[in-house]
Each structure stands twice: as C-alpha cells, then as structure tokens.
Amino acid sequence: MTEELETDHEEWARKEIEKAGGYMQKITFPGRRGAPDDLIFWPRGIKDLAEFKKRDTGVVSYNQEEIHRKMREFGTEVWLLYTREETLRYIRVRTAWRHA
Numbered sequence: 001m002t003e004e005l006e007t008d009h010e011e012w013a014r015k016e017i018e019k020a021g022g023y024m025q026k027i028t029f030p031g032r033r034g035a036p037d038d039l040i041f042w043p044r045g046i047k048d049l050a051e052f053k054k055r056d057t058g059v060v061s062y063n064q065e066e067i068h069r070k071m072r073e074f075g076t077e078v079w080l081l082y083t084r085e086e087t088l089r090y091i092r093v094r095t096a097w098r099h100a
Helices: 006-019 064-074 084-099
Strands: 024-025 037-042 046-052 078-082
Touching: 006 024, 006 037, 006 046, 006 084, 037 084, 046 064, 046 084, 064 078, 078 084
Parallel strands: 046 078
Antiparallel strands: 024 037, 037 046
C-alpha cells in the first residue's frame, strides 16, 4: 500500500465532513506563509481552520505555529489533522451536539 499524500487525506476529509453535515473550503491568505489549509463550517455557527499533515513527514513550520497561535488568541479553533482516525475524531467532536 502506498503512503497517503496530504491532498488525498484532505479530499477524503472533505467528503466525510460534508457527509456529516459540514462544509469545507480550501482557503488562501495572500502574503501569509503558514496559514491553515481549509476553513470548515458546521451547523450552529461553528467555524474551524484545519491543517492537514502527513504523520511521518508532516512538520508544522515556525510560520504555521505563529499564525495558528495568533488565530487561537482570537478564539478560532485550529486543528492539526495527521490521520484519518484523527479526522474522524474531529468530526465526532463537531457533531456531538446531535447526540446530546
């Protein structure tokens, strides 16, 4: 089995998030290196930023750490998702209100 690329994980995640009732949009921040890859919208006004990485080689750069820290200071959730299992866990967290 070949190793999964970040783009493969990201596309799989998009499908799973949409099946679960969310919406994921690729984003760019012109002039800002290190910004998260995607914006994810959930019912009830929940919005998250997500960064997809490969488990063994996916390193978070200094620029990414700084931008993620700044975004968290403003109350935005930034999720680092390395595996499909972590992505499914994230989806369960964001859809738990349905089962409460």
